[in-house]
Amino acid sequence: MKNIVSKRFSGLFAPLLAVACLSSAPVQAQNDAAADNASKQRPPNIVLLLSDDQAWTDYGFMGHAEIRTPNLDQLAKEGATFRRGYVPTALCRPSLATLLTGHYASTHGVTGNDPSPKYANPNSEKYSQQRAQLISYLDRFDTLPELLAERGYLSHQSGKLWEGSYQNAGFTHGMTKGFPNPGGRHGDVGLKIGRDGVQPVKEFVEMAVAEDKPFFLWYAPFLPHTPHNPPERILAKYRNDNTPESVAKYYAMCEWFDETCGDVLKLIDDSGQRDNTLVVSLTDNGWIQDPTSSKYALRSKQSPNEGGIRTPIIYRWPNSIRPADRPELATSLDIVPTMLAAAGARIPADLPGLNLIPNLSSGDAIDRKQIFGESFAHDIADIEDPEASMLFRWVIEDNWKLLLTYDGEVNRYASTHPRTERGPQLFDLSKDPTEQRNLASQHPDVVTRLANDIQSWYPVKTRKTITIAP
Template sequence: MRKKYLITIASAVACLILDSVADDRPNIVYLMSDDHQATAMGCMGNSEIETPNLDKLASRGVLFERCYATTPLCMPSRATTMLGMYEYKTGCNFLTGKVSLSNWKNSSYPMLLKKAGYRTAFAGKWGFNLEGEVSAQTSAKDDFDVWGGLQGSQGNYLTEKNKAMKAYAKEYPHVTRALGAFGRDFIVDSAKQDQPFCLSISFKAPHAPYNVIDPEDQKKYAGVRFSEPAGFDQEGWDNLAIQPKLGRQYMQRDRWDKDHYQDHLRVYYQLISGVDSAVGMVVKALEEAGVADNTVIIYTADNGYFCGAHGLQGKALPYEQATHIPLIIYDPRTPKAARGRKTPAIAANIDFAPTMLDLAGVPVPAQMDGKSLVPSIQNPDHRVRTQLGLVQNWDVLNRDMPKALAVVSEDWKYIHWCYADENVPVCEQLFDLKRDPNEMNNVAQSPEKSAILKSMQKHYDAFHQQWVEGCVDGPHYKRYATIFDRNIPWQKKDYRVDIGRGDTSQLTEKEQKFHALILDMFGEQTIQTYTEQTGAAYPVEGKR
């Protein structure tokens, strides 16, 4: 009887200890913008943009100066963020596949945190599909305690057009600040609960279209003449390799040319200023609810944006402006010596899920590729890696011409463009990011850099081997074991090149929709010119 009594007491004490530990777990606020170039923040040295709330957050936390989107495109990046895995493991990109329900249920940070007792909420642009679902509105929303997902895959800047956000439309007609209000209300309600919470907000801004600006921001940057990026307009086009000229980023380059740049950057910055205000709303809510001292805030983006650099629009390509993303992490519990610091350590979106799980004391699944950034938050001099792989596995019609793999370190980036033919030479690029951060001077052919080139090629081969051994079992990923192998001659690669030449019978239903969309946007003559650029007999001017 005494033994049984002692066991009962011991069990009760254990429960009390566990409850105490659980109570000490931090709340987590994950804030992600869309197409936010890393340098478009005051704290990153940009004197032309106003981001006071982000700047204040950076002054209190750690600013990661070299964070990357491993696949710099909306859908695959969002899947990677949720799962902590490279695209070749998530199997998710436009035209290639969806996230498996098994991965979502068992390996995503929202599901793992919820199973660990966190109260969870998602609001904003969802942007990727789960296996078997019609849209995020029919599946993922049931996995969160509170849901504020925007309508469809992209959402709408007008709050009233997003069903889950309609309640905020009168006070906040633009969805960016409406998302800030959603976060505020979730924080206030969660502060009353007896459990930690994880709030994930995915802003639509500053993604196009650029014609719906919050009235609060419409007068900002009036009369400002913005500086132009390195490699702007014709200079950028002349300096590009051939392969990146065979994709949509070059096809639509006139959207950010010298005739449109000033107007586009103005509204782009206005949209970012709106996000900054929404971040301020969330931070204020944490303070007023009395939970700021135990809440970790992460601010980042799904990918960067060219904004005219290299003469390009869009993202996807493995150059800095597209892959380099903001990352600010503020943990109020860290030593004061670690706050307000900048670190050049290489971080990535594969690290966000492991970091949040580590913060919550939840075991990180072995299949995650990312590393917890907690050691770097506590000591900004700490490095979790020496190099990182980058993926460009997207084309508007799923052709191979503009696709590439790359590896990046603190000092160097190596890019291997997978496509070549009789008129398009094999292209590898090596950039000295310390001396040439805008990647204007390819030194791959320089004898003085041969040792560095061999070292980066070795890292590339190792990353490619990870793809070979770990990719999902699907045709869109297995075939790249060959396509991305730089040691296999191009003549032995079965490239996908002819999609879109007029005969669409070989396209999937989704690809046919993309084909029709391009025709509708650009006309028959434009798409004919665009697709003819991919033919072996069509020489395209560019640098190797």
């Protein structure tokens, strides 16, 4: 077992768990009961379908008028679908590290994609040492595949992975060689999955089934991520005089991702494992396509706005999870404890997310009042101090959403998430889902209460909120 060391100061997890409506004794009893029940039967296979850079609106089942996603539409019908799902950090590397560890970025320490080139030349030994140090932060946690291995699982990594090789992340099988191997930044060979078919996944599934072993699939293809170069057979469906070429290409990439998810799900069905497989689907962070270029628009990727952090989250497990359109708030922090509970695996006591299996199987409402998140710069100013790059913290309670802005260092990519509004931003998501009207001045009592809740969740020590114009 790895030695788990939090980046935050002693005592953080107590208020965090209290605010999230978790109580250690009931949670432990629930975990023990789930583990005892699951230990008496063969654990389910687990499949993670992870989209890369896709808006929460950009699926057929979410109501998009043009994008075709028939495979995920069907999955949403067959599973428990949280349309109000969120990731706590709207950037791929910290978001993926959360799915590996079950922790917030400010806890696991991987707050951005790269160390800042401002303080070390990317070709220097110092920069390489910083990259290695970031990857080493994973050693402080028992990762999801490691915990599943304790239950006899084989696991396969394909697609995006930043934290070194697949072995370093705890997978028994995989594709990514990782840093310090050449090209080992965010997936290397693994990025071929989906775009070049799913043969490595097929071979792994066949092997695991032949060995009668439960398996875990990390399917995180480089889709619909740029480069937006979809097959012409798909792009032709979206080309028309009213749609900019960059938008048509992005739409086609979303369908391409869905098509490859269908290929993976068919592998599960063809292997006879459908009924004993938990499938979880989400995206790592949002994306709003710029109609004038191949880039993303403001208020999407890297942003704490809905276009950056919101994602539908689907759980499908035939005969074990009730298909339903779930109205509650959900977060990707729930995925690790939920998967571990389904497997009857050990669940670390300090995870901030919820084990949703009891609620998903019974249909009972989730007892949670709020969810929280945080935003950091793409480039990490100080790899030993997450607050040095802190830009935003946020909370959602029912339909209220509060954003607090901080003076962390932005470095590159400042134009992609400008801190244009300097004070607190309060939105009513039921009436204003695109966050156009800041209601902070009209509801100062709500701002004060929710800001105090944010501070109780994660007591910031060094950064200041931005409240006045520069």
